[in-house]
Amino acid sequence: xxxxxxxxxxxxxxxxxxxxxxxxxxxxxxxxxxxxxxxxxxxxxxxxxxxxxxxxxxxxxxxxxxxxxxxxxxxxxxxxxxxxxxxxxxxxxxxxxxxxxxxxxxxxxxxxxxxxxxxxxxxxxxxxxxxxxxxxxxxxxxxxxxxxxxxxxxxxxxxxxxxxxxxxxxxxxxxxxxxxxxxxxxxxxxxxxxxxxxxxxxxxxxxxxxxxxxxxxxxxxxxxxxxxxxxxxxxxxxxxxxxxxxxxxxxxxxxxxxxxxxxxxxxxxxxxxxxxxxxxxxxxxxxxxxxxxxxxxxxxxxxxxxxxxxxxxxxxxxxxxxxxxxxxxxxxxxxxxxxxxxxxxxxxxxxxxxxxxxxxxxxxxxxxxxxxxxxxxxxxxxxxxxxxxxxxx
Amino acid sequence: xxxxxxxxxxxxxxxxxxxxxxxxxxxxxxxxxxxxxxxxxxxxxxxxxxxxxxxxxxxxxxxxxxxxxxxxxxxxxxxxxxxxxxxxxxxxxxxxxxxxxxxxxxxxxxxxxxxxxxxxxxxxxxxxxxxxxxxxxxxxxxxxxxxxxxxxxxxxxxxxxxxxxxxxxxxxxxxxxxxxxxxxxxxxxxxxxxxxxxxxxxxxxxxxxxxxxxxxxxxxxxxxxxxxxxxxxxxxxxxxxxxxxxxxxxxxxxxxxxxxxxxxxxxxxxxxxxxxxxxxxxxxxxxxxxxxxxxxxxxxxxxxxxxxxxxxxxxxxxxxxxxxxxxxxxxxxxxxxxxxxxxxxxxxxxxxxxxxxxxxxxxxxxxxxxxxxxxxxxxxxxxxxxxxxxxxxxxxxxxxxxx
Numbered sequence: 169x170x171x172x173x174x175x176x177x178x179x180x181x182x183x184x185x186x187x188x189x190x191x192x193x194x195x196x197x198x199x200x201x202x203x204x205x206x207x208x209x210x211x212x213x214x215x216x217x218x219x220x221x222x223x224x225x226x227x228x229x230x231x232x233x234x235x236x237x238x239x240x241x242x243x244x245x246x247x248x249x250x251x252x253x254x255x256x257x258x259x260x261x262x263x264x265x266x267x268x269x270x271x272x273x274x275x276x277x278x279x280x281x282x283x284x285x286x287x288x289x290x291x292x293x294x295x296x297x298x299x300x301x302x303x304x305x306x307x308x309x310x311x312x313x314x315x316x317x318x319x320x321x322x323x324x325x326x327x328x329x330x331x332x333x334x335x336x337x338x339x340x341x342x343x344x345x346x347x348x349x350x351x352x353x354x355x356x357x358x359x360x361x362x363x364x365x366x367x368x369x370x371x372x373x374x375x376x377x378x379x380x381x382x383x384x385x386x387x388x389x390x391x392x393x394x395x396x397x398x399x400x401x402x403x404x405x406x407x408x409x410x411x412x413x414x415x416x417x418x419x420x421x422x423x424x425x426x427x428x429x430x431x432x433x434x435x436x437x438x439x440x441x442x443x444x445x446x447x448x449x450x451x452x453x454x455x456x457x458x459x460x461x462x463x464x465x466x467x468x469x470x471x472x473x474x475x476x477x478x479x480x481x482x483x484x485x486x487x488x489x490x491x492x493x494x495x496x497x498x499x500x501x502x503x504x505x506x507x508x509x510x511x512x513x514x515x516x517x518x519x520x521x522x523x524x525x526x527x528x529x530x531x532x533x534x535x536x537x538x539x540x541x542x543x544x545x546x547x548x549x550x551x552x553x554x555x556x557x558x559x560x561x
Numbered sequence: 562x563x564x565x566x567x568x569x570x571x572x573x574x575x576x577x578x579x580x581x582x583x584x585x586x587x588x589x590x591x592x593x594x595x596x597x598x599x600x601x602x603x604x605x606x607x608x609x610x611x612x613x614x615x616x617x618x619x620x621x622x623x624x625x626x627x628x629x630x631x632x633x634x635x636x637x638x639x640x641x642x643x644x645x646x647x648x649x650x651x652x653x654x655x656x657x658x659x660x661x662x663x664x665x666x667x668x669x670x671x672x673x674x675x676x677x678x679x680x681x682x683x684x685x686x687x688x689x690x691x692x693x694x695x696x697x698x699x700x701x702x703x704x705x706x707x708x709x710x711x712x713x714x715x716x717x718x719x720x721x722x723x724x725x726x727x728x729x730x731x732x733x734x735x736x737x738x739x740x741x742x743x744x745x746x747x748x749x750x751x752x753x754x755x756x757x758x759x760x761x762x763x764x765x766x767x768x769x770x771x772x773x774x775x776x777x778x779x780x781x782x783x784x785x786x787x788x789x790x791x792x793x794x795x796x797x798x799x800x801x802x803x804x805x806x807x808x809x810x811x812x813x814x815x816x817x818x819x820x821x822x823x824x825x826x827x828x829x830x831x832x833x834x835x836x837x838x839x840x841x842x843x844x845x846x847x848x849x850x851x852x853x854x855x856x857x858x859x860x861x862x863x864x865x866x867x868x869x870x871x872x873x874x875x876x877x878x879x880x881x882x883x884x885x886x887x888x889x890x891x892x893x894x895x896x897x898x899x900x901x902x903x904x905x906x907x908x909x910x911x912x913x914x915x916x917x918x919x920x921x922x923x924x925x926x927x928x929x930x931x932x933x934x935x936x937x938x939x940x941x942x943x944x945x946x947x948x949x950x951x952x953x954x955x956x957x958x959x960x961x962x963x964x
Contacts, residue, residue, distance in 0.1 A: 408568070421961055428964035436961060437952040445904050449878035452572040459573060468871040531864070538863035542843055542870060545858035 169218055171225050178204060178229040187235040196238050196272040199230070205238075205271045209255065213267050221458035239273030245315060246270045246277035250323055250342070253393045257340070257381040266342070269320075278319040280310040280343065280367055281390065285561060288532050290325070291334045291387055292551075292559065295369060297326035297341070303375045304328075306343070309368050312526070316352045316365040319345045324374075325390050328383055330557040337556055338386030342378050349373070359518045360498035394528070407447055413480040413516060414443035420487055427487055436487075439480050446472045464541040471533045474523035481520045484513035570885035572878055578643035584620055585647035595930040598652055602789035602933070608754040613655040617703025622657060624701030626665045631694055632701035637888035638825060642880060645826045646833030652790045652930075652937045658826060659708035659751020660700060666822035667709055667759050667769065668693040668700075670815040671807045687738055689806045692771060696757060707757040709819050710772070710796055713750035716946025717820040717898065718954050721813055722746070723763035725798055739802040742770060742778075747795045750944065752781060758796070760803055761816055769812040770803030778802070788940035790933055821898055824945035825883045828901040831909035831941050832880045835873045838909075838916035838934050842866065845920055862919060869912050876901075876908035896958050899951040906942035913938035 169177075181202050187195050199205055200214045207222050209215025240247055251270050254263055269275040286293035295308025306326055316322065321342045329337035343350070349372035354362030381389040410418055421428065421436055449465065449472070456463045485492040496512040524530040538544040551559050574582075592612055601607055617623030625641050627633020634640075641662060648657055672693040699705035711722055725744035734741065742762050752758065758772045758779070772779060778801035784793040807815050843866065846857030856862060883901035886894040913935040917924040924931040942948065956963055 418961060425962075425964075428962075430964055433956070433961070433963050434949075434952065437955055440959065440961060441900050441903050441952065441955070444900050445875045445879045448569070448572065448882045448900075449875045451569045452878040452881065455571065455573055461573075465874045468874045471867075471871055472875065534864040534867040535860070537867035537870060542863075542866055544843070544847065544863050544866065545855050547858075547860065 169216065169222075171222060174207070174216075174218070174222055174225055175229060177202075178226055182229070182233050182235075187230075187233055192236045193272065193274070195236060197268065199235075200268050200271055204230075206251075209267070213255070213263055214271050219458075219460065221460075237273075238271060239276075242315075242318075243270065243273055243276050245279050245323075246275065249279060249393045250277045250321075253323065253340075253380065253389060254342075256392045257389045261377070262342075262380065266321075275320040276315055276318050277342075278313050278315045278322045278345070279393070280313055280316075280322040280324040280369075281393075282312045283309060284311055288529055290390070291338065292556070292561070293325060293327060293338070295324075295326045296330075297328050297339055297374070299328075300373070303373055304341070304379070306341075306369050306372045306374055309366065311355060311364075311366045313352075313365045313367050314363065316345065316367050317354075321345055322367070323380075323393060325386050327556065328386075331555050332384075333553060334551060334556045334559065335387045336384060338390070339383050340380045340386035340389040341374050342380055343369075343372065343374055344378070347372050347374070354500070356500055358521065359515055361501050407450070409444060409447065411447070412443065413477055413484070413520075414440055416513070416516070417480055417484050417487065420484065427489060432483070432487055435483055439476070439483060442472075442476055443480070446476055464537075467533060467537050467541065470527065471530055471537075474520075474530055477516075477520040477523045481513060481517040485517045488513055570882070570889065570891070572881040572885065574643060574881075575639070578640055581620070581640055582643045582647040585616065585622070585644055586650065588615065588620065589647065589651040589653055595652060595933060598654055598790055599928075599930060599933060601654055607654060607783075607789055607792040608656060608751075609654045610754060612653065613657075613706070613754070614703050616653075616655060616657070617661075623661045623703040623706075624697075625661060626669065627697050627701045632698040634701075638822070638884045639881075639888045641826055642829035642884035645829040646836075649830030649833030649937075649941075650837035652834070652933050654790045654792075656706050656708065656751035656754050658791075658823060658830070660706045660755065662826045663709045663751075663819045663823040664707035664755075664757075664759055665697065665700065667815040667819035668697050668707075668806075670818040671769070671811070672697070674807065674811045674814065687804055692804060693806065696771070705757055706751075706755045707759060708749065708751045708755040709816075709823075710746045710749055710752065710758045710760040711816070711820070712746065712748045713793055713940075713944045714748060714946075715820055716950040716954065717817055717824055717895070719820070719946075719950075721763070721767045721816065722761045725760055725762045727762055727764040727768070728800055731800065734802075737802075739804060740768075740770060741800045742772065742798040742803045743800055745795065745797045748784060748793045749796055750791055750793055752794045752796060753783060753792055759806065759815075759819075760798070761812065762803070766809035767812050768808035769806045769815050771806050772798070772801055772803045776802050786940070788936040790937055791940065820945055821895065822887065824902040824951070825880075825887050825898045827941055827945050828876075828883055828898070828905040829880045831905040831938065832873065832876050834934060834938055834941070835869075835876060835905075835909045835912035838912040838931075838938075839866070839869050839873055841931070842869075842916045842919045849921075856919075865915060866919075869915050872908045872911055876905045879904045896955065899946075899954045899958065902946060903948040903951040903955070906948045909938040910942050 181204060185195055185198050203211055203216040204226055205214035207216045207218040207226055208220040210217050251267060254266055281290055283293050297304045297306045322345050324341045324343040326339055327337050328339040349370040351368040352365050355364050355366045356362045450469060453465045495514045539546050601609060621634045622644050624633030625636045629635040672690050700707055724746055725742050728741040728743040730741060742760055756774050758774055760770045760772050762768055762770055778799040780797045782795045784795055786793045846862055847855055849856045879901040883897040886897040917931045917935055920931055923929050
C-alpha cells in the first residue's frame, strides 16, 4: 500500500466514523478493527501488515481530525512490552483477547519480573508456579513494579521447574491483578514518593489459558519483553532541541544571570552538546528503524540517557546554589505517574539515580553491548549447568 | 521519503556515500595502509602525491564539491564527509581537507559572490570569479592543489587574520594588477604539497588574495608537527605578488565558509578515525591472551570498549547532521558544525587513547600504528577550533551567555 492509499483509507474511515459524534471507546474499537491502530501489526489484530514507517501517516491524519487518544502514555508497558510479547509468543486466542484491550487503553498492564533476590540476575528468580488442576498456583514476591495498582494484568515470570538450570525452568504468564492473593503495596523510594510497588503473590490461581509460550520457555519470552523495553525507554520519537532535562537547566541559566559562573558555564555547554548529540542519535536510530535497517545503536540510547539525566540534574542542583539545599516535598503520596518536570531540581537529581538501574543497569547494558554488539567473550557463567535449587543464595 | 524525520534531515548514509567510502577504503588498503604511512612520516615527502593523484583522478575526490560545469563531481558535503571518514580511518597523508574542502569552499564562496564574467570589461585579463572558476577546474582533477593560508588551529568565526598585510606597490604593479603581501602565517595544514595559496591579508578593507607558491617572495618552512601524517608548515611572504579574490565582507564570508567546511569535514574524519581505533582494539583484545584468557574477556576492558562504541555511535549522528546541514545550506549549520566538532574531537581522542592503552606495551612502540592515530586525533581536536572554542561559539549561537 502506498502512503497515499493509506492516507485515503484513513480519510474514508474518518468519513464514516466521526470522532466527535461517537463515544470514545467505540471510536477506538472501530479504529482498531479497521487495522488503523498499529499498521505494522497483522490484519485482524489492529494492523494491516504494513511497514512500521507508515504509522506516522496514520497518526498524523487522526491527530488532524482531533481523534481521541488511546491512553498511550499511561500504558507504556502494555503497548511497548506486553503487546509485542503477545504478538510474538501468544496464541491466536490470546492475541484476540488482549491486543484490542491493550491498544484501546481499556486495560493497563504492568510487569512482574524483578524480585528482591533477582535483579540483574533475573533468571535466578524464585516466585514459584505449581501445576494445579487445569491451571497453576503461584506464590512469591515481586518488586519495582510501576503501575501495579492501576493494572488489569501483569506480565509475570515464574519458576516452574527448580530441578533444572535457572534459564530452563521458567514459565511466563499474564496474571489477573484483581485475582485473590495479589497484594499490591506502595514501595517508598529515595525521592520520598512511591512511584513503584511491591507485589506479594500468595497462592494466586492462574488459568493455563493465561500462560504465554510453552512451559519452561519463559526466558525466551521474557527476553522479547526486555528487548522491547530497552527500545521503548531509549528511543521514542524525535524530540525537539532542548526537550528533556537540558531544557530546564538552560531556562534557569537564561533567566537567572546572577547564578552564572565560568566553571558552570563550560559544564552547561558540555551537557548541552551531549544532550543535542543524544537527540540526533535518537533520531538517527529512528530513521534506521523506519528504513528497515535496525542497527545495534538502540542499546546505546538508554545508557546515554541515564548518564545525561544524572549529570544534568546534578548540575541543576549546583546551579541553584543555596536554593539547591531545599527540597520541594518529602511526603509520601499515593503512587501516581512520575512527574519528572513538574518538580524541583532536587527531585530530578534523586529520581535520575534510578535511570541507570531500572530497565537494566548501565553495567548490564555495557555487558550486552560488549558481548552482543562488539563480540567480546561473555562473562564466565558459573551457574550455567547447576540446577536452580542448588545455587548459592 | 517517510524515513526522514519531519524536522531533521536524513542522518543515514546513502548507497552512493557508502560506495564512495568503500572504494576509498579498499584503495587505501591496497596502497600499503598504515605501515606505508608510518614509513613516510620520516621521509622527505610526508605527503603521498602518488596516492593523492589516484584518489583525485580515479575516484574524483579532489573535485567532489566542485560543480560539474567546473569539471567537478557536483557532489555535496554528505559525500565529502563520507570520503573524509575513509581517509581518517587510514590516517592518509593527502591534502583532501586543505584542497578539496577548505580551499574549494573559499573559492566557491568567491565565485558565487563575485559579479559574473559577462559584466567584466571586455579584455580584462583577470576577474575574481573567472580566476576562482579557472582554479577550481584545475583543482577538480588534482592537477593543482590549493590551500587556505590560515593556521590549522583557526576556528570558524574567529577574527580575520592580520599576520599578513598589504605592502606598498612595486614599479609596474599598477599595470599587472598585483598587490604585494608581507608577513607570516604559522602552522598551515596541507600547504606543503600546495601550488596555490589563498591568503587572507590585513588592509583597508581586509581581503583574500591568490598567491602562486612558486612566486618570488613566497617561502615555506616545514614544521616538525605533532601529527606528521598531516605535516604543517610556516609560510612567509616578502612582497609576494597576490591577485585580489575578494575584499571586505566577501573576503570574510569566504574565510568563514572555508573554516566552517573544514571543521565539519574534520569531524567526519574523526568519526572514521575513532571507528578504526575501536576496530583495531577489538581485534587485538579478542586475540591477545593473558592469565590464560583473552584480555577482551575482562569486564574492566569490556565496559570501556562499550563506552567507546557508544561515543562513536553518538559522534556519527552529530557528524551526519553537520554534513546534511552544510549540504543543503540549512540555517542550523553553524550550530550543527560546532556541536559535531566539539563532540567528535573528544570521541576521536578517547578512542585513540583507549586503543593505545588496551594494546599495552606494543601500543607504545613506534612500530605499532596506534601512535599515528593518537597524534592525528589530538591534532585534529585542535584543527579548525578546539572543543572549547566551539563551545564558546555555541554559547552565543544558542543563547547560553557567559557570566
